[in-house]
Amino acid sequence: MKKPTPKKPSARTVLVRLFGASAKGIDIEKSVLTGYAAVDGKKVCVIGTCDGTYIDNGAALRLAAHVIECIEKQPKTPIVMLVDSAGQEPNRVAEMLGLASYFGHLLSCLELARRKGHKLITVATGQAVGGAFLCYGMFADRIYALDSASVGLMPIAAMSAVTKIPAPVLEKLSKTMPSLEFGAAPFALLGGVEEVWSASDDIQAKLAAAITASSTEDNRAELGKKRGGRKLALDIRKKVLAESAR
Amino acid sequence: MTGAILFHELTARQRIAALVDAGSFSELLPPPERITSPYLAQLGIPVSFDDGLVIGHARIGGKKIYLAAQVGQFVGGAVGEIHGAKLTGLFKAAARDKVPCVLIVESGGVRLHEGSSGEIAIAETMRAIFECRALKVPTIAVIATDIGAYGGIGILSTCCDFRVMTEHGRLGISGPIVIEKWMGKKAYDSANRALVWKTSGGKTKYLLGDADALVHDTADAVRDGISKFLGKSNAVSLAALKARQKDLAKRLKRFGAATDPDTVWKGMGVRNIEAASLASGPDFAALAKRGK
Numbered sequence: 001m002k003k004p005t006p007k008k009p010s011a012r013t014v015l016v017r018l019f020g021a022s023a024k025g026i027d028i029e030k031s032v033l034t035g036y037a038a039v040d041g042k043k044v045c046v047i048g049t050c051d052g053t054y055i056d057n058g059a060a061l062r063l064a065a066h067v068i069e070c071i072e073k074q075p076k077t078p079i080v081m082l083v084d085s086a087g088q089e090p091n092r093v094a095e096m097l098g099l100a101s102y103f104g105h106l107l108s109c110l111e112l113a114r115r116k117g118h119k120l121i122t123v124a125t126g127q128a129v130g131g132a133f134l135c136y137g138m139f140a141d142r143i144y145a146l147d148s149a150s151v152g153l154m155p156i157a158a159m160s161a162v163t164k165i166p167a168p169v170l171e172k173l174s175k176t177m178p179s180l181e182f183g184a185a186p187f188a189l190l191g192g193v194e195e196v197w198s199a200s201d202d203i204q205a206k207l208a209a210a211i212t213a214s215s216t217e218d219n220r221a222e223l224g225k226k227r228g229g230r231k232l233a234l235d236i237r238k239k240v241l242a243e244s245a246r
Numbered sequence: 247m248t249g250a251i252l253f254h255e256l257t258a259r260q261r262i263a264a265l266v267d268a269g270s271f272s273e274l275l276p277p278p279e280r281i282t283s284p285y286l287a288q289l290g291i292p293v294s295f296d297d298g299l300v301i302g303h304a305r306i307g308g309k310k311i312y313l314a315a316q317v318g319q320f321v322g323g324a325v326g327e328i329h330g331a332k333l334t335g336l337f338k339a340a341a342r343d344k345v346p347c348v349l350i351v352e353s354g355g356v357r358l359h360e361g362s363s364g365e366i367a368i369a370e371t372m373r374a375i376f377e378c379r380a381l382k383v384p385t386i387a388v389i390a391t392d393i394g395a396y397g398g399i400g401i402l403s404t405c406c407d408f409r410v411m412t413e414h415g416r417l418g419i420s421g422p423i424v425i426e427k428w429m430g431k432k433a434y435d436s437a438n439r440a441l442v443w444k445t446s447g448g449k450t451k452y453l454l455g456d457a458d459a460l461v462h463d464t465a466d467a468v469r470d471g472i473s474k475f476l477g478k479s480n481a482v483s484l485a486a487l488k489a490r491q492k493d494l495a496k497r498l499k500r501f502g503a504a505t506d507p508d509t510v511w512k513g514m515g516v517r518n519i520e521a522a523s524l525a526s527g528p529d530f531a532a533l534a535k536r537g538k
Contacts, residue, residue: 096510236332
C-alpha cells in the first residue's frame, strides 16, 4: 500500500514551524527568502527559496549578497538554508550570462562563511531537486529534510523519459537501489540527508539540536555506507587516497 | 605525437599523454582493477572498467600534479557513484599532499541511470575542491570539448580556482536541446551551432570572465594554459567575493535583457564580430582587448 503524500504547507507556515514568532524577520521576495530569525533564542541568518520557484542569476545574487552581509555584520551567526526550488529554469540568456558562475559564486560565499566560523544547516522544505539542491543546500555542513519534501535527482517518470528506460524497470530496481528512488527517506539512505523530520516532530527543537551538533566534516559517504544506500563511494574514495599515498 | 590532432578530438587517455611529461603518468584505480558500475550492470547497459574517469598523478614541466580526465564517449562522461567517488578521492588526495589538481572536463553532469548517488558525489567533490582552495592548492578545470561542462559538473567547474577553455569548450548548466524543448525553437534553435557556441562556448565565457584563459585547441596550448596557473591560487576572500558580487550584478544589469550574444561580444569589447568569430585562443583575446 502506498502511503498518502503529506499535504504541502504554505511558505509562511513552514517558516513559523521552523522559527516560531521570529520568522517575521524573514523577507519573502519573489519566492526568495532572506533575513534573520531565532532558534532556541539565538540569532540565525536565513537564506532560501519557497513555492518551488526557479533560481535564476538574480536570485543567486540576492542569496549571495545576504550571505556576504551576514559574514560582515553578524560574525559566526549560524546560517540556515531552506530549499524549495525546482532548480534552474532552462533559459538561453541565463546560460549566456553564465548561470553556473552565479551558482559558483553563491557556493564560494557559503564556503567563506564556513571558513569564518558560521555553521551551515540546510532544511529541505519542499522541492530539493537536481541543480536547485546542488547550488546551495547540499553545500551545508549538515542537511535535513521535512518528510513532505521532494528530495532527489528527479522522479522516476522524468528519469525514464530521459534515459528511455521503461519506468517499471526503474521502479522495480529502486526497491533494491535507493539511489533511483525519489524522496527524502531514500536520499537519507544514501547519506545525502542526515535525518528526516516528520510532521509530529518538534521541528524547532530538532533545528536547535542540529545547529549544536553540526560539524564541518563531510560525513555523507560514511552515512551512505552505514545505512546501506550508497555502498561503494566511501571505499572507492579510500582506495584512491591509499593508492595515491604509495 | 598529437601535435597535429586537435585537443578536442583526442580520447581522455590521449589527452593525458599529450599534456604531461613523457612517461610521467601513473593511473590510480586503473582499468585492470575492473571497478564497474553495478547500476549500469543491473540496467543491462555496458559498463567501463574505469567508470568513465581516468585519474592519477603525473608531472607537467617537472612539477607534480594530480589529474583526472572524464571519458565523454562513456555515457557522456556523466557522474555515477564510482566516477564521482574517484573524483572526490582525487581532490582529497590533492589537499592532503598539497599537490595541484587538474580536471579535464567532459561531462553532461549527473549520470541519470544512477539517480541521486551521482548528485551527492558532485556535492562531495565540491567540498573537496574547496578543501584544496583553503590550503591554497591550485584547482584547475580544463573545458575544451563539445560535451563540455554541463549540469552539476558545470557548477562544479565554477568552484575551481581557474578555468582554461578552448573555443570548442562549452560551460553551462542546461544544454541547448533542453532549453529548446522548454522555450521553443524560435527562442533557441539547438541546431544553430553558431548561436549555441556563442551562448555557452569558450569565447563568450572568456569575454565575461568566467574562463581565465582561452587557448588554442591543441595539447601544447592547453598545457601552457595549465602551467600558468600551477603556481597560483585564487583565494576565497571577502574582498574577492565582494568584487565578484559587483561584477556579476553589473553583468546582469548590462546584458540581462540581451537576446543576441553579439550584444555581449560588442559590450565586452569585440569590434569586429566576423574576425573574432574566426580567431582562435589568444588571437581572439587580442581582438577583444583591442576594442576595450
